[in-house]
Amino acid sequence: xxxxxxxxxxxxxxxxxxSERKRLARDLHDEIGAALSxxxxxxxxxxxxxxxxxxxxxxxxxxxxxxDNTIDxxxxxxxxxxxxxxxxxxxxxxxxxxCEKSLELTEADINWSVKDIPQAHSTLNLxxxxxxxxxxxxxxxxxxxxxxxxxxxxxxxxLCLHYTDNGRGFDYEEAYQKKSLGLKNIETRTRMFDGTLxxxxxxxxxxxxxxxxxxxxx
Numbered sequence: 001x002x003x004x005x006x007x008x009x010x011x012x013x014x015x016x017x018x019s020e021r022k023r024l025a026r027d028l029h030d031e032i033g034a035a036l037s038x039x040x041x042x043x044x045x046x047x048x049x050x051x052x053x054x055x056x057x058x059x060x061x062x063x064x065x066x067x068d069n070t071i072d073x074x075x076x077x078x079x080x081x082x083x084x085x086x087x088x089x090x091x092x093x094x095x096x097x098x099c100e101k102s103l104e105l106t107e108a109d110i111n112w113s114v115k116d117i118p119q120a121h122s123t124l125n126l127x128x129x130x131x132x133x134x135x136x137x138x139x140x141x142x143x144x145x146x147x148x149x150x151x152x153x154x155x156x157x158x159l160c161l162h163y164t165d166n167g168r169g170f171d172y173e174e175a176y177q178k179k180s181l182g183l184k185n186i187e188t189r190t191r192m193f194d195g196t197l198x199x200x201x202x203x204x205x206x207x208x209x210x211x212x213x214x215x216x217x218x
Contacts, residue, residue: 024081028074036074040067083129090116091125091152095132099150106140108165112150119215120159127189128152128161131211134182135163143167143207154215161211169201186211 043063046056086094092114099110132150139145145167152161176183183199186209190197195213 028077028081032074033071036067036071040064040071043067083126086125086129087122091120091128092116094125094129095150095152098129098133098136102136102140108140108146108148110136110148110150114150114152115154117154117159117215124159124193124213124215127193127213128159128211130189131161131186132163134186135165135209138182139165139167139207143169145206155212157215158212159215160213161209163209163211164206166206169203169205169207171203172199172201 043060046060046063083094084097095112095114099112103110132152136148139148143165145165147166149162149164151163152159154160172183187197190211190213193213195211198210199207200209201207
């Protein structure tokens with residue numbers, strides 16, 4: 001009973017975090033994004049009216065550049081909080097966007113194949129997205145992988161994620177005993193949907209991760 005209570009508490013915490021992320025993402029988009037767009041419009045008007053004053057025109061250009069960079073940052077943060085297009089267009093679209101953004105941060109080859117499952121609930125799609133996000137982050141930042149493969153597909157009424165990279169690998173037992181936050185996050189999210197998780201990795205031998213989640217659990 002205590003273990004069940006702990007698991008329910010963890011699940012509730014993660015759900016609360018995702019709910020708060022969604023609220024923050026929408027606030028950033030609707031309020032901050034709208035305000036920045038209005039500022040950009042005003043600065044653009046100032047630039048047009050100040051052509052006879054080069055110093056003001058140059059300053060307007062600098063403001064415009066700063067606002068554009070801030071808009072990009074808000075868009076990036078908002079997308080990290082709430083995956084772009086996941087709810088509207090599905091998991092395949094969201095993973096493609098995630099991989100394309102990851103390619104901007106690494107020279108590694110990233111190949112992905114994702115099949116949308118109509119019966120998969122939006123919370124299950126979000127969980128799969130977060131798993132891929134965590135794994136990609138680890139491969140790029142720590143594993144120094146040059147080849148990454150991602151496959152998400154239905155197998156025997158389960159939604160399966162197969163993730164491999166040719167990076168540095170690690171000692172799984174040692175990392176688990178040290179309570180690696182990334183490993184715990186992946187394990188906890190998988191357990192939320194009564195799924196199974198398998199790691200195959202050793203130092204200097206890359207990493208392979210398989211997650212299987214019953215579609216009925218979503």
